Amino acid sequence: xxxxxxxxxxxxxxxxxxxxxxxxxxxxxxxxxxxxxxxxxxxxxxxxxxxxxxxxxxxxxxxxxxxxxxxxxxxxxxxxxxxxxxxxxxxxxxxxxxxxxxxxxxxxxxxxxxxxxxxxxxxxxxxxxxxxxxxxxxxxxxxxxxxxxxxxxxxxxxxxxxxxxxxxxxxxxxxxxxxxxxxxxxxxxxxxxxxxxxxxxxxxxxxxxxxxxxxxxxxxxxxxxxxxxxxxxxxxxxxxxxxxxxxxxxxxxxxxxxxxxxxxxxxxxxxxxxxxxxxxxxxxxxxxxxxxxxxxxxxxxxxxxxxxxxxxxxxxxxxxxxxxxxxxxxxxxxxxxxxxxxxxxxxxxxxxxxxxxxxxxxxxxxxxxxxxxxxxxxxxxxxxxxxxxxxxxxxxxxxxxxxxxxxxxxxxxxxxxxxxxxxxxxxxxxxxxxxxxxxxxxxxxxxxxxxxxxxxxxxxxxxxxxxxxxxxxxxxxxxxxxxxxxxxxxxxxxxxxxxxxxxxxxxxxxxxxxxxxxxxxxxxxxxxxxxxxxxxxxxxxxxxxxxxxxxxxxxxxxxxxxx
Amino acid sequence: xxxxxxxxxxxxxxxxxxxxxxxxxxxxxxxxxxxxxxxxxxxxxxxxxxxxxxxxxxxxxxxxxxxxxxxxxxxxxxxxxxxxxxxxxxxxxxxxxxxx
Numbered sequence: 236x237x238x239x240x241x242x243x244x245x246x247x248x249x250x251x252x253x254x255x256x257x258x259x260x261x262x263x264x265x266x267x268x269x270x271x272x273x274x275x276x277x278x279x280x281x282x283x284x285x286x287x288x289x290x291x292x293x294x295x296x297x298x299x300x301x302x303x304x305x306x307x308x309x310x311x312x313x314x315x316x317x318x319x320x321x322x323x324x325x326x327x328x329x330x331x332x333x334x335x336x337x338x339x340x341x342x343x344x345x346x347x348x349x350x351x352x353x354x355x356x357x358x359x360x361x362x363x364x365x366x367x368x369x370x371x372x373x374x375x376x377x378x379x380x381x382x383x384x385x386x387x388x389x390x391x392x393x394x395x396x397x398x399x400x401x402x403x404x405x406x407x408x409x410x411x412x413x414x415x416x417x418x419x420x421x422x423x424x425x426x427x428x429x430x431x432x433x434x435x436x437x438x439x440x441x442x443x444x445x446x447x448x449x450x451x452x453x454x455x456x457x458x459x460x461x462x463x464x465x466x467x468x469x470x471x472x473x474x475x476x477x478x479x480x481x482x483x484x485x486x487x488x489x490x491x492x493x494x495x496x497x498x499x500x501x502x503x504x505x506x507x508x509x510x511x512x513x514x515x516x517x518x519x520x521x522x523x524x525x526x527x528x529x530x531x532x533x534x535x536x537x538x539x540x541x542x543x544x545x546x547x548x549x550x551x552x553x554x555x556x557x558x559x560x561x562x563x564x565x566x567x568x569x570x571x572x573x574x575x576x577x578x579x580x581x582x583x584x585x586x587x588x589x590x591x592x593x594x595x596x597x598x599x600x601x602x603x604x605x606x607x608x609x610x611x612x613x614x615x616x617x618x619x620x621x622x623x624x625x626x627x628x629x630x631x632x633x634x635x636x637x638x639x640x641x642x643x644x645x646x647x648x649x650x651x652x653x654x655x656x657x658x659x660x661x662x663x664x665x666x667x668x669x670x671x672x673x674x675x676x677x678x679x680x681x682x683x684x685x686x687x688x689x690x691x692x693x694x695x696x697x698x699x700x701x702x703x704x705x706x707x708x709x710x711x712x713x714x715x716x717x718x719x720x721x722x723x724x725x726x727x728x729x730x731x732x733x734x735x736x737x738x739x740x741x742x743x744x745x746x747x748x749x750x751x752x753x754x755x756x757x758x759x760x761x762x763x764x765x766x767x768x769x770x771x772x773x774x775x776x777x778x779x780x781x782x783x784x785x786x787x788x789x790x791x792x793x794x795x796x797x798x
Numbered sequence: 799x800x801x802x803x804x805x806x807x808x809x810x811x812x813x814x815x816x817x818x819x820x821x822x823x824x825x826x827x828x829x830x831x832x833x834x835x836x837x838x839x840x841x842x843x844x845x846x847x848x849x850x851x852x853x854x855x856x857x858x859x860x861x862x863x864x865x866x867x868x869x870x871x872x873x874x875x876x877x878x879x880x881x882x883x884x885x886x887x888x889x890x891x892x893x894x895x896x897x898x
Contacts, residue, residue, distance in 0.1 A: 327857070333874055334876070335884070336880065337826075339819055339863075340819050342820070342859040343815075343853050343861035344859035346846035347851075633896060
């Protein structure tokens with residue numbers, strides 16, 4: 236025969252116990268003052284009455300039911316909407332002026348409870364602060380007898396019961412061992428604790444015993460929020476997780492988008508690490524702005540600055556968060572001043588996100604969650620935050636402070652790096668007397684991302700990524716980059732000039748040579764002319780001589796030619 | 799003693815049969831009445847198993863419980879009344895013996 240279980244409706248508890256408290260049996264809920272025993276017990280009754288149609292009786296031994304109702308009005312249970320037939324309060328506060336004479340027992344109370352139970356057909360019962368009435372009993376023997384009687388009575392009536400009892404903080408043994416006896420008797424026992432760790436309140440629940448059922452016996456953190464107790468272990472996963480998406484969301488920086496093949500994956504967790512002032516918030520703001528432009532509901536939680544400050548500061552680098560804020564698409568919360576353990580911070584973030592139906596969340600910085608004595612818890616808190624966001628298809632951007640610059644290889648304070656899908660690291664490169672912001676993508680799952688370091692340039696117009704120069708194995712940024720750019724520009728212009736000059740020189744030489752050629756040609760023509768003239772003179776002279784010779788011969792009448 | 803002779807004492811005893819303390823209390827109360835209060839007593843015995851709602855209405859948790867209803871404010875005494883002193887003190891009765 237397996238133990239039948241009765242839901243409590245307490246988020247996390249039903250998952251932890253595989254269905255709730257044992258049905259028709261008794262569960263002891265022990266804990267110190269202010270741990271929330273009454274809240275948890277009453278919450279389970281309200282859930283059973285409203286959601287499961289199981290009427291319940293709340294027996295108040297310590298506080299008057301009127302006060303309990305007033306206290307419960309702080310939760311969103313709407314107690315007044317439940318009828319007497321669904322939930323009945325019984326007041327059994329012992330009057331202070333009781334006179335005692337001899338031994339007595341609790342059968343009167345059982346009779347009264349029996350009357351109420353049978354009148355309304357109750358299936359559940361809570362006995363709140365049972366230690367109060369047990370302490371009235373004169374000795375341990377009668378105390379045990381009455382515990383036994385009460386237990387038998389509850390079983391006989393087949394009631395699913397929660398008995399709450401105060402417990403001194405661990406380490407201090409109760410003066411009497413009656414609580415131990417109670418623990419032996421009941422079928423399941425749950426312990427609530429409320430500790431202070433370095434001044435931060437931390438609540439945790441532990442299932443000490445559960446007959447006939449497997450259970451997780453670790454300390455599980457819980458918080459008391461507007462809906463009552465919430466355990467950290469589960470997130471009330473009634474719904475299936477959203478399918479993994481291949482959709483890309485813009486990062487808000489054009490060149491970063493192209494470095495990441497289009498942006499962050501929807502539903503991914505993005506980690507931005509860097510030293511103070513490396514523009515982590517700016518990156519978060521840019522993402523929020525562009526997501527809101529795509530009508531995405533966004534939540535930005537800051538642990539560092541007030542909302543107005545962030546809006547003002549980011550406006551100076553061209554990121555407009557005021558418009559989406561006014562449109563109601565962006566919700567900004569400043570959580571820095573709110574105290575509480577990281578568990579409570581997580582609950583708050585989840586609540587804001589749920590209220591706002593946020594599709595994108597930025598937490599700046601998530602490392603704030605590990606403040607003041609929360610290191611151990613904070614790791615699991617961030618892990619669960621990432622887990623929850625993934626489950627719900629929410630894109631989460633967390634920033635995290637790294638204490639030392641140039642420390643990208645070492646761990647992040649919260650070890651988020653291992654669970655982040657995309658890890659962007661921002662750092663300062665000190666060179667030539669300046670600090671310049673460098674951006675590099677350390678990892679990005681499912682993306683052939685760029686491995687280059689880019690310079691992050693912030694200006695009034697917005698954020699841009701600039702190419703960096705590599706020289707001698709070192710990247711150059713800022714002024715050095717500009718100097719380098721100018722030097723390259725100069726030498727290019729110089730080369731152009733030299734070329735032009737060379738062309739000009741060559742042209743001049745050609746021109747000169749042509750001129751010289753023209754002069755020479757003119758001289759040639761002159762000489763040719765002279766030559767021709769000279770030749771002409773000679774011929775005419777010879778003609779003259781020949782003419783003269785024949786004339787003489789004729790005159791001499793010589794018979795021979797010449798003489 | 800002469801003046802109080804006529805004043806009736808209203809007592810109400812809540813019992814749950816089956817509980818030994820209740821049985822003892824009823825027997826003890828009868829003895830106290832006989833010995834110290836003569837016949838000035840009007841006693842009502844409320845059996846909570848027959849009238850369980852009276853436990854709620856009258857706020858009775860522990861049984862047996864004796865309510866001295868004629869006193870203002872009423873005094874409630876819990877226990878099996880093995881010791882008659884608290885009852886007599888509350889009623890300002892000097893212990894006497896009417897049995898003889």
